[in-house]
Amino acid sequence: MPDPVLVWFRQDLRLADNPVLAAMTDRPVLPVHVLEEPPGGAAAWWLHHSLAALGRALTERGAPLLLLRGDPRRLIPDLAARIGAAEVHAGRLTEPSARARDAETHAALQAAGRGLVLHRNALLHEPHLVRTGAGNPFSVYTPFSRAVFALLEGLPPPLPAPTHLTLAPGAPEGLPPDALRLLPRPPVPDWAADFPAHWTPGEEGATARLGAFLEHGLAGYADRRNDPAAEWGTSGLSPHLHLGEISPRQVWHAAREKGGKGVETFLKELLWREFSHHLLWHRPEMPTAPLRPEFRAFPWRRDADLLRAWQRGQTGYPIVDAGMRQLWRTGWMHNRVRMIAASFLVKHLLQPWQDGAAWFLDTLVDADLAANSASWQWVAGCGADAAPYFRIFNPVLQGEKFDPDGAYVRRWCPELARLPDRFIHRPYEAPEAVLRGAGVRPGRDYQPPLVDLALGRDRALAAFASIKGGQAA
DNA sequence: AATAGTTTTGG
């Protein structure tokens, strides 16, 4: 009998195209997941269901998933010792805390003569292996995407899922998924009540979502990806990719095989995800500190009331409010609307981007530290390859451009649904008779804007001007 | 992955 192996599942909750499992042919395995800190609320809901789905799939293959809660630095080496595993295998992660944890776990394993083997499993290409011609990490997206595109020409095809696994003997009793307490419980109201109508966590759900997107969305992707009301405007794969229920390699190959219009545009979006992880790998401070140092002196005007109004979707700007409510109800927000809502918070309201990023991490089912941090820094203008500081989205113009008939706003802000197109993105300009005709009582059904757009814009520009003395690039 | 204000164009 070959040596047993401990298979440590983290953000690769799938069987197909899983290099960790593929390395295990004919070896007895103990699949384990250790919950150390629960993720944000919405992501925790997703994790619960994803772990349950993975558990079922692994049980069918003969090796049930062991669920534990506690410190992996101690639990993983203990478990490896208990089943006599010389090696622990896992997928490599980019989050700084996970990297530190893996290094410590590795050290603890090594002290007992064991090893931790990390596989490329969450990304198309390892972030530490992509370099500029000069040998440095990339800090600009376009050259990064060009380099990675070239590297991916020889991307091997996805690996098949194992049909049968042999369970290593000696596993202790694990926890049922419910014991991880990842779901909202009383007295907290069930904010996830609507999630199941929108999502099916787990590998099967991910595969089905990819198939449906290829069928209904890919060909029109270049045209529709900025239409937040379009049913198949985007793939909706972000939460599945975040937990590795499907690999980017599977998505990459499937899109290329399908071919046709929209493929290039779609693949470039996958590379934004890669780029975010590349940045986080090389700049682990990215989640908390601006990548452009002059932004450390930015005069934010932190205000709990403004932040709360934004969180609740009560800013008075329909496209922002619709987005924030879609986020709360479904755990997801369309990418175009994320940019608009984020820009409004950091520019017009002058709230620190870190506060917005924290709210997104708590409410998004796809809460990904790399993508979230990189994107907020991009919007705020303090990121490596960020929008110039003077790029300030006007939520009314953006709404009129990308949601011209107000379908998105009407869906998520039903109190405005009967307003004519002309005022759907600027209800505060509607004459009283129009409001009355649409059944909107001013100040009662919909609040006045939190800030005048011209004033907010000028104030943001002034704030940015005040830090420009720094060594801006 | 902008916007606002100004100037120029062209029917």
Added chain:
DNA sequence: CAAAACTAT
């Protein structure tokens, strides 16, 4: 005089 082009932020 509306639309397109240009330009500063």
